[in-house]
Amino acid sequence: MNKRIKTTVISLVILILLLIIFLPKIISSDKSGPTEIVNQRNARVPVNAHIVNYEKLYEVVYTTGSILANEEVELRSEISGKIVQILFREGTHVNKGELLVKINDSELQAQLRKAASKVKLIEDREVRQRQLAQNQMISQEDYESTLNDLQASKAEYDLIQAQIDKTEIRAPFSGIIGLRGVSEGSFVTTSSTIARLQNLANLKIDFAIPQKYAEQVKIGDELTFKLSGSDFQYQAKIYAIEPKIDPSTRTLKLRAICSSSYKSLFPGAFANVELNLKETDDAILIPSVAVVPELKGQSVYLYNGGVASPVKVEIGIREENTLQITSGLSEGDTVITSGILQIRPGAKVKIIEFN
Numbered sequence: 001m002n003k004r005i006k007t008t009v010i011s012l013v014i015l016i017l018l019l020i021i022f023l024p025k026i027i028s029s030d031k032s033g034p035t036e037i038v039n040q041r042n043a044r045v046p047v048n049a050h051i052v053n054y055e056k057l058y059e060v061v062y063t064t065g066s067i068l069a070n071e072e073v074e075l076r077s078e079i080s081g082k083i084v085q086i087l088f089r090e091g092t093h094v095n096k097g098e099l100l101v102k103i104n105d106s107e108l109q110a111q112l113r114k115a116a117s118k119v120k121l122i123e124d125r126e127v128r129q130r131q132l133a134q135n136q137m138i139s140q141e142d143y144e145s146t147l148n149d150l151q152a153s154k155a156e157y158d159l160i161q162a163q164i165d166k167t168e169i170r171a172p173f174s175g176i177i178g179l180r181g182v183s184e185g186s187f188v189t190t191s192s193t194i195a196r197l198q199n200l201a202n203l204k205i206d207f208a209i210p211q212k213y214a215e216q217v218k219i220g221d222e223l224t225f226k227l228s229g230s231d232f233q234y235q236a237k238i239y240a241i242e243p244k245i246d247p248s249t250r251t252l253k254l255r256a257i258c259s260s261s262y263k264s265l266f267p268g269a270f271a272n273v274e275l276n277l278k279e280t281d282d283a284i285l286i287p288s289v290a291v292v293p294e295l296k297g298q299s300v301y302l303y304n305g306g307v308a309s310p311v312k313v314e315i316g317i318r319e320e321n322t323l324q325i326t327s328g329l330s331e332g333d334t335v336i337t338s339g340i341l342q343i344r345p346g347a348k349v350k351i352i353e354f355n
Contacts, residue, residue: 044350048338049303050286051354052329057283059216059317061275065207065225067258069267071173071199077103078166080189083182090179094171094197101182101194103167108160115157122150175199203258203265205236207273208251216277217241223256225271227264234262234271283316284325287355290337291315291323300325301343303334303351308343 085102088094126146133143171177178196182188205225209217219241224233235258242253258265291298291313298315301308313328329335336343337355 044306044348045308045339045343046352047303047308047336047343047349048353048355049351050290050335050337052284052286052331052333052335054282054331055285057280057285057317057324058276059278059280061209061213061277063207063209063273063275065205065271065273067265067267067269067271068204068206069175069198069200070202070204071175072267073172073197075100075169075177075194075197076190076192077101077169077188077194078190079103079163081105081167081187083184083186083188086180086182086184088177088180088195090177090195092177094174094177096171096174098171099168100171100177101169103169103188105164105167108164108167112157112160112164115153115160119150119153119157122146122153126150169194171197173197173199198267200267203262203267205256205258205271205273206253207256207271208246208249208253209275211245211250211252213277214245214252217252217254217275221275221277223273223275225273228270228272230264232264234258234265284329284331285319285322286325286329286335287337288318288321288323289340290335292340300329301336301340303336303349306348306350308336308345308347308349310345 081103083101084104086100087102088098088100094100126143129138129143129146132138133140175197176199178198180195181193186192188194205223217238219238221238223236223238225236226233236256237258238254238256240255245252286300290300292300292310297312299310299312302311303309311328314326316324316326318324334351336349339349343349
């Protein structure tokens with residue numbers, strides 16, 4: 001019995017000691033719990049912000065293009081035959097009309113001499129018969145027959161001369177002639193490429209833009225372009241526009257002209273083109289990270305007296321790190337640019353930095 005009493009007393013002592021140790025902590029936790037909840041509710045989310053101002057915006061189209069010579073042609077023969085002379089040096093300048101290649105025309109020359117002899121014979125006969133006809137010693141019909149023979153023989157002579165002219169390949173314009181693909185003694189046909197001739201007085205750039213920009217571009221617009229692997233910017237000006245949208249790509253083809261003073265440009269090179277279409281003086285630009293995508297558009301959070309308020313916006317031009325806002329914002333608005341995922345409509349926020 002004494003043991004039971006002793007055990008009970010020990011248990012009560014232990015219980016009293018435990019209450020003395022843990023009861024203050026329990027009481028303090030009960031008191032601090034509501035306070036912490038209140039503090040959490042009153043906590044403000046730290047955010048960055050951007051004050052909206054009107055800015056200058058250039059609507060830029062980035063595309064690719066190819067550099068072309070001012071004039072370019074593949075030199076080919078109009079007739080088949082053996083080359084007897086090559087009169088140009090590769091990579092040199094040639095003048096318009098200069099003889100470049102001569103094809104064998106010995107057979108045609110013989111035919112030409114025969115035709116010339118026939119023309120001379122009929123010309124002498126026509127002179128005699130004209131005098132006889134004037135003296136009414138032959139009929140007018142006989143004279144006209146001889147005159148027709150003369151005209152036919154001259155036409156035959158001209159035809160042979162035209163065929164001889166085709167054996168001479170001349171430069172259609174002044175320029176630089178490239179590498180030849182034939183040698184003296186080669187037999188060429190109408191499909192054989194003898195060489196390429198290029199006029200580099202000016203260079204052209206061919207490129208295309210999406211059809212939605214078709215109404216914004218015009219002749220005289222300036223552009224810049226870079227070569228692949230280079231940061232140097234070249235200047236050019238649009239001088240021709242294709243009057244039709246390409247139905248396969250839905251793009252509009254344009255051609256610009258560039259000064260030949262750029263010695264580092266070569267026809268056929270790849271170009272990265274930058275075309276400024278329109279300039280806006282009062283554009284509203286905000287950082288891209290401030291825009292919240294939604295099912296029916298986009299929105300941003302505005303800072304209004306320490307509270308985050310969502311506003312629907314419409315987006316215009318997209319740049320690398322910014323977006324143009326065409327409606328929904330005004331000058332002087334403060335747009336929240338960070339902590340977007342942590343805030344909800346009506347959340348309390350605190351601006352720690354402007355950007």
